[in-house]
Amino acid sequence: MAERSTNKVGYRFILLVSFGLGLVVVGLFLSEPFIFISVPIMCFLGFVLLRFKQPDPEEIEIHRTLERSQIREEETCRVRLSVTNSGANTISFLQIRDFLPTELMGDNTQSDFTTSLRRGETKDLFYEVRANSYGEYYLGPITLLAQDGSGLVESSLTVHSRSKLIVLPRSAGKLTGFTIGPKTTKPRPGEIPARRIGLGMDFHSIRQLLPGESARRINWRASARVADESGNLLANEFTDQRVAETLIIIDGRSGFELEEKLDSINSYSLRAAMSIAERLLRDKNRVGLLAMGLFTERVAPAYGRRQFDRISLTLARFVAGRGSSIYGAGSVPYAIRYHFPRVSQLVLISPLMDDVTLETAADLCRNASTYDLMIVSPNSLDFPLKGGDRRKKKSSTRFATGAEWRIAWKLAKMEREANITRLEGLGAIVLDWRVSDSLEQVVAAHRHAVARRIAQLSHR
Amino acid sequence: MSLLRRQDSRIRVGLFALFSLLLFCLLCAMVAIFLFAGYYWLFVALAILDGAAIFAKADLIVYLDRSVFFLTVMIISMLQSPLNVFSITIEILILVAALDFSLFLKKLDCTRVHSSVVLYRLRSYAYTVLPAFLLTYALYLYSFNLPLPKFSLSEIIIVFGLSSVGTLIIVYVLAHGLLSLGKHNVEA
Numbered sequence: 001m002a003e004r005s006t007n008k009v010g011y012r013f014i015l016l017v018s019f020g021l022g023l024v025v026v027g028l029f030l031s032e033p034f035i036f037i038s039v040p041i042m043c044f045l046g047f048v049l050l051r052f053k054q055p056d057p058e059e060i061e062i063h064r065t066l067e068r069s070q071i072r073e074e075e076t077c078r079v080r081l082s083v084t085n086s087g088a089n090t091i092s093f094l095q096i097r098d099f100l101p102t103e104l105m106g107d108n109t110q111s112d113f114t115t116s117l118r119r120g121e122t123k124d125l126f127y128e129v130r131a132n133s134y135g136e137y138y139l140g141p142i143t144l145l146a147q148d149g150s151g152l153v154e155s156s157l158t159v160h161s162r163s164k165l166i167v168l169p170r171s172a173g174k175l176t177g178f179t180i181g182p183k184t185t186k187p188r189p190g191e192i193p194a195r196r197i198g199l200g201m202d203f204h205s206i207r208q209l210l211p212g213e214s215a216r217r218i219n220w221r222a223s224a225r226v227a228d229e230s231g232n233l234l235a236n237e238f239t240d241q242r243v244a245e246t247l248i249i250i251d252g253r254s255g256f257e258l259e260e261k262l263d264s265i266n267s268y269s270l271r272a273a274m275s276i277a278e279r280l281l282r283d284k285n286r287v288g289l290l291a292m293g294l295f296t297e298r299v300a301p302a303y304g305r306r307q308f309d310r311i312s313l314t315l316a317r318f319v320a321g322r323g324s325s326i327y328g329a330g331s332v333p334y335a336i337r338y339h340f341p342r343v344s345q346l347v348l349i350s351p352l353m354d355d356v357t358l359e360t361a362a363d364l365c366r367n368a369s370t371y372d373l374m375i376v377s378p379n380s381l382d383f384p385l386k387g388g389d390r391r392k393k394k395s396s397t398r399f400a401t402g403a404e405w406r407i408a409w410k411l412a413k414m415e416r417e418a419n420i421t422r423l424e425g426l427g428a429i430v431l432d433w434r435v436s437d438s439l440e441q442v443v444a445a446h447r448h449a450v451a452r453r454i455a456q457l458s459h460r
Numbered sequence: 461m462s463l464l465r466r467q468d469s470r471i472r473v474g475l476f477a478l479f480s481l482l483l484f485c486l487l488c489a490m491v492a493i494f495l496f497a498g499y500y501w502l503f504v505a506l507a508i509l510d511g512a513a514i515f516a517k518a519d520l521i522v523y524l525d526r527s528v529f530f531l532t533v534m535i536i537s538m539l540q541s542p543l544n545v546f547s548i549t550i551e552i553l554i555l556v557a558a559l560d561f562s563l564f565l566k567k568l569d570c571t572r573v574h575s576s577v578v579l580y581r582l583r584s585y586a587y588t589v590l591p592a593f594l595l596t597y598a599l600y601l602y603s604f605n606l607p608l609p610k611f612s613l614s615e616i617i618i619v620f621g622l623s624s625v626g627t628l629i630i631v632y633v634l635a636h637g638l639l640s641l642g643k644h645n646v647e648a
Binding site for chain 2: 011012015016019023036037039040041043044046047048051092093095097110112113114115116123125127149150151
């Protein structure tokens with residue numbers, strides 16, 4: 001769809017005509033040399049008018065094609081503009097501007113072109129966009145500016161051509177040691193040690209060897225220890241490994257924004273969600289998503305690569321904000337019961353920065369009769385300390401002096417530690433993630449603690 | 461970050477804008493050195509103003525500054541040597557073409573430019589500036605051989621008044637009529 005073109009006489013034309021005629025007038029009043037100056041100008045204008053052909057941008061067809069419709073953060077995408085002059089005249093000056101959101105502007109992004117087009121000619125113009133931040137973006141509109149050969153008259157046209165480009169959030173890295181231990185599992189083989197005997201790898205118990213069983217199951221040491229005349233042998237029992245139905249909950253309210261979108265605490269939450277979803281789906285679990293920001297987004301639990309794409313797309317469209325209606329103490333457990341009744345493991349990703357969040361997390365722990373709760377918490381206190389120059393800038397702008405800053409930081413840290421201890425006391429597994437470290441490092445550091453916690457919870 | 465980028469793009473001046481500024485500065489320097497050394501301060505001031513306007517992205521000031529430059533050079537050269545018709549004609553047309561080309565370069569700023577655009581513009585001077593020079597020179601030679609009429613003061617005032625009104629009307633008619641003329645040409 002295109003607007004009607006607007007025609008405008010250029011400044012140069014008006015100035016030259018004004019000069020020429022003005023000099024004639026002055027020349028008449030004062031002396032004839034001034035009239036002489038006007039003669040070449042008038043002659044020049046006369047020859048320009050003889051050659052004048054008004055360019056018509058409405059005769060230009062333009063199409064935009066994107067190399068890919070989805071890219072990840074920090075990736076680039078090539079865009080092709082195909083321009084055709086279907087008019088009767090050559091356009092000697094055509095300026096094409098494709099408007100882009102600033103989030104797609106890279107160092108090499110140049111979406112403005114100046115070219116010429118002969119009658120019937122088609123030109124392909126290419127440029128590159130770089131995704132600086134996740135989200136759903138629209139390229140366009142395109143403006144065309146055509147000038148006649150001498151540049152005295154210009155016509156402009158806006159083509160409302162829009163192309164959608166989805167930028168998926170990048171993940172916080174591949175997680176290798178991430179484990180969950182829900183109470184209930186699904187009857188399908190997977191990677192999660194179930195609380196029942198089966199064909200897994202983890203030791204469960206010892207029992208008497210039954211006739212016909214494989215000799216590889218015999219626990220020789222235990223058999224020797226309890227050896228009697230009957231010659232009964234003991235065999236190892238292993239825990240079963242199954243899949244679970246998990247739900248990732250993202251708490252993304254705008255009050256938590258400490259930086260702009262690219263480096264915000266919410267962006268870290270989304271990256272963590274991507275990594276965890278990828279890991280859980282790779283382990284053949286059913287994974288769902290509940291993202292609470294300006295709007296509440298839900299993805300029903302499912303398996304496989306397509307589910308990961310669904311979750312990625314939902315996260316790309318996620319907008320942080322306080323509009324979420326279901327967020328509040330008591331509402332989230334109800335939403336989980338209503339929308340995700342069979343879920344056995346919750347992964348709450350939240351910076352745990354306010355009382356509402358803490359009460360909600362505590363509420364989830366109290367209601368956790370059918371599910372287990374793991375909290376991944378990007379550490380909001382880590383943000384002002386990140387980077388050398390930035391730290392100086394932050395500390396100088398946000399706080400009056402260094403001493404006040406240190407006291408405030410210590411108090412906030414103590415409060416956070418107390419809150420985490422309280423949630424752990426209520427039965428949650430909390431991963432405190434300093435965002436300057438990778439999530440994989442944090443998972444590795446907490447690995448034994450998480451395993452111990454899972455074992456404790458499973459014996460309750 | 462987006463705000464920073466916007467501020468950055470406001471400050472950034474492209475290569476073509478710099479070329480345009482260089483061309484104008486070159487013109488100012490040549491005029492100040494070779495033609496009117498006594499008025500060099502005026503041309504230095506105009507060049508500085510032009511540079512500031514380009515860096516501030518104030519297009520209107522650039523246009524006005526270059527117009528003042530053109531008018532100044534014309535008036536000074538007419539006052540200094542009113543009868544040197546050949547040099548004045550060349551001077552005017554060179555200035556028109558050079559200033560036009562410098563403004564054209566400014567228009568190309570911050571875009572990817574196909575070389576054909578520049579070639580088309582340079583070629584257009586062959587159809588406008590060169591014939592204009594020849595015609596002007598022929599008209600000058602012809603007019604110097606004609607006896608000039610003498611006017612009284614009252615006649616000059618009447619002519620001045622009528623011409624002023626006429627000038628404004630012609631500028632208006634040409635500006636708007638040119639567009640419809642162009643339409644007719646395209647349809648034809």
